[in-house]
Amino acid sequence: MEQLTLNKRINNAAHSARRKRREGKIPGVVYGKKLGSLMFEIGAMELDKELSITGEHGVVNFDLNGYNGTAIIKDIQKDPVTHKVMHIDLEEINRNGNIxxxxxxxxxxxxxxxxxxxxxxxxxxxxxxxxxxxxxxxxxxxxxxxxxxxxxxxxxxxxxxxxxxxxxxxxxxxxxxxxxxxxxxxxxxxxxx
The missing domain is CATH 2.170.120.20 (Ribosomal protein L25, C-terminal domain)
Structure with a gap:
């Protein structure tokens, strides 16, 4: 399992998620006890590669601006026509416990x-x-x-x-x-x- 590189995202403008998608980035949210709730973006190709390995409900390792963690994919929203990923939700988990x-x-x-x-x-x-x-x-x-x-x-x-x-x-x-x-x-x- 490779480590996904997540970049913190600041939602400072209307339609920023749409603009990021045009740039080849997928917006997402990661939440957990340590992190709270943080918005991020990830390269579409990197995400597609990981989803082909782990599946759409799998466990991923991530690096969010220097913070390393493990998360489970909770939700993926796809375009109804193209089936491309539009948004992803991750929930941070304890690597040693049961999920x-x-x-x-x-x-x-x-x-x-x-x-x-x-x-x-x-x-x-x-x-x-x-x-x-x-x-x-x-x-x-x-x-x-x-x-x-x-x-x-x-x-x-x-x-x-x-x-x-x-x-x-x-x-x-x-x-x-x-x-x-x-x-x-x-x-x-x-x-x-």
Missing amino acids: EAEVPIKFEGKEFLSTKGIVLQAQKNSVKVSCKPEDLPKSIEVDVSKAKIGSVYKLSDLEVGSEISIVDDLKTVFASVSIQQFEPGEDEEESQS
Whole structure:
């Protein structure tokens, strides 16, 4: 894990965040017990590189004008059209203690199900876990390629290492499998009239 270089930002003008984005910088906020709440900016390329490694809910090390810390990514706001990061929120954490974080659930084999006319209905796309910062996974994968109609997936079915605890209720259903429902097309409706 590399160290992100954050530069303190002073919001002294209207539209300063928009101007920073044009300059290739992403505005953000880091908050914590030691820091309080501080605005910063980071290079867009540096942030994109780190997000590809840690994921959008990962743990990052940072240097904010000489202050070194560790933070968890709490929120990322993206442009709805371009999907580029517009803003990021970080929460400072204790490197030695346990943290609680939402980890995305990735469904492997979902495409295979659709070729068989079966649909996976995801009720939850993430799960809350507790672990040391260095053990936080980028995502938790579940193989659904062998699912049958009526299959139900509960959080207790997720495979995680012994260093990770699932905080959410293990009886919670996060996905189920059903048969694909076809809507009658316009051609079929017209032929019936």
